[in-house]
Amino acid sequence: MAHQAHAYHMVDPSPWPLTGAIAALLMTSGLAIWFHFHSTTLMTLGLILLLLTMYQWWRDIIREGTFQGHHTPPVQKGLRYGMILFITSEVFFFLGFFWAFYHSSLAPTPELGGCWPPTGITPLDPFEVPLLNTAVLLASGVTVTWAHHSIMEGERKQAIQSLALTILLGLYFTALQAMEYYEAPFTIADGVYGSTFFVATGFHGLHVIIGSSFLAVCLLRQIQYHFTSEHHFGFEAAAWYWHFVDVVWLFLYVSIYWWGS
Amino acid sequence: MKRAAAVAHAQCFGIPTDDEQATGLEKIVLEASKKGTDPYNILKPKEYAGSKQDPHIVPSITTKRIVGCVCEEDNTAVVWFWLHQGEAQRCPSCGAYYKLVPHELPH
Secondary structure (H helix, E strand, O other), rough: OOOOOOOOOOOOOOOOHHHHHHHHHHHHHHHHHHHHHHHHHHHHHHHHHHHHHHHHHHHHHHHHHHHOOOOOOHHHHHHHHHHHHHHHHHHHHHHHHHHHHHHHHOOOOOOHHHOOOOOOOOOOOOOOOOOHHHEEEEEEEEHHHHHEEEHHHOOOHHHHHHHHHHHHHHHHHHHHHHHHHHHHHOOOOHHHHHHHHHHHHHHHHHHHHHHHHHHHHEEEEEHHHHHOOOOOOHHHHHHHEEEEEEEEHHHHHHHHHHOOO | OOOHHHHHHHHHHOOOOOHOOOOOHHHHHHHHHHOOOOOOOOOOOOOOOOOOOOOOEEOOOOEEEEEEEEEEEEEEOEEEEEOOOOOOEHHHHHHHHEEEEEEEOOO
């Protein structure tokens, strides 16, 4: 071990922050190039670099924590703070879109017909697929909690099964929502209703995909014996994120699908 | 007793415990905490009276360490001085006693 009198982790120099920054540059400028010159090359390059950065950076963190033992209790505490702060920032991100929705829907303008939903919009029935989606995500919250308790109690088979079930439910939600998007009688271009609906639910769907991916990585790690019954913060972080995604959906469902219909 | 049962249960059903799988610094910290030691200063330092009979114990991996004395609570001026091994030294401001004590790093 390094000659240090503290339990913190002095990380080795790494190229991934730089490649991540370059990826951000290429994706943003690539977006502009796509808009103006119809070429997606630069943006695609940025996206590939982003994926490579994420893969290698997080792989290195797993190496440092699980295989090299750098994640002592104080280090783990810092990681917990980090994840909580990140999720908090995402809460504020969604708060903005809820603000936009309520701004437009609480005082509908004459252009909309002075009513919400606006004239000409047939909203989705909240008691059909959206209600099923709510049940699916709530169930996935139960299964992920089941997975957590299985890990803590040393039950390998149950941990793998409940975690896999959680991911399947997440994929089911995504599939149902994709079908809803395809079948919806309105589009993102249909005034402020369409904008608020698809931007808010669209970003939520993206977060479901991100959360499912995070859980899938945890499933692979669990199968490969990375987690111990006491130390499995990667899984806890994924579970926190998943609960956050679930809560956002509940707010979306009540506000946009139900009240807004 | 409950902990031993939990460990045995975990070992039976396929998920390793920290005892089995911890490595590197995490393992060193775990082993030390089981023995009741704190080689990496994770825990809050013990409180001492600071008197001649009960001086503040200052662990050091070398023969001297900087001490910052906040003589009275909420003081904004910290009194800094080098503490050398040997006899206990006194804070030049409030007179509290400080004693340097060797601290072993486990490597």
